[in-house]
Amino acid sequence: MAIQPSVLILNGPNLNLLGTREPHVYGRETLDDVEGLCQDEAARLGLDIDFRQSNHEGELVTWIQEARGEHDAIILNAGAYTHTSIAILDALAAVDLPVVEVHLSNIFRREAFRHHSYVSTIARGVICGFGSHGYGLALQAVARLIEASGRP
Numbered sequence: 001m002a003i004q005p006s007v008l009i010l011n012g013p014n015l016n017l018l019g020t021r022e023p024h025v026y027g028r029e030t031l032d033d034v035e036g037l038c039q040d041e042a043a044r045l046g047l048d049i050d051f052r053q054s055n056h057e058g059e060l061v062t063w064i065q066e067a068r069g070e071h072d073a074i075i076l077n078a079g080a081y082t083h084t085s086i087a088i089l090d091a092l093a094a095v096d097l098p099v100v101e102v103h104l105s106n107i108f109r110r111e112a113f114r115h116h117s118y119v120s121t122i123a124r125g126v127i128c129g130f131g132s133h134g135y136g137l138a139l140q141a142v143a144r145l146i147e148a149s150g151r152p
């Protein structure tokens, strides 16, 4: 049986707090709920996923570097590092995998400092403002990108 394509889903700082505070901005679901949603959608699409969260920029950089040869695409909600981290941008450029950027909130309806994203400068596409549903949409997008790349 063929091995299924694998997608690394990375979540940045403070996303471990999902469902505990600011439900009007980020919804009521926990990060475990989001992982469950991703598992269901990935099974439907025939993808394997590796779902992780870190509050540390360097750990996210290391995981992105290690994705080479291990995964076929990356879905990234880099949290606040979206707006600040050239290190994460450089790691994404080095790993040379398709990247889909996700945000729970619509960053363009929020403070001006959230309107710029370093991740967007390298992402194949960006999904924001649809809450946890955005992760499912991102999985659909990477499934298409992987298929279009001709991966067996």
Ligand code: CA2
Residues within 6 Å of the ligand: 013, 014, 015, 017, 018, 019, 020, 021, 022, 026, 077, 078, 079, 080, 081, 082, 102, 103, 104, 105, 106, 107, 114
């Ligand atoms: O909308 C998103 O997904 C964000 O990536 C979330 C980040 C924010 O800095 C970005 O601008 C947009 C913040 C994540 C913080 O998550 C919390 C969840 C619950 C309670 C407190 C923080």
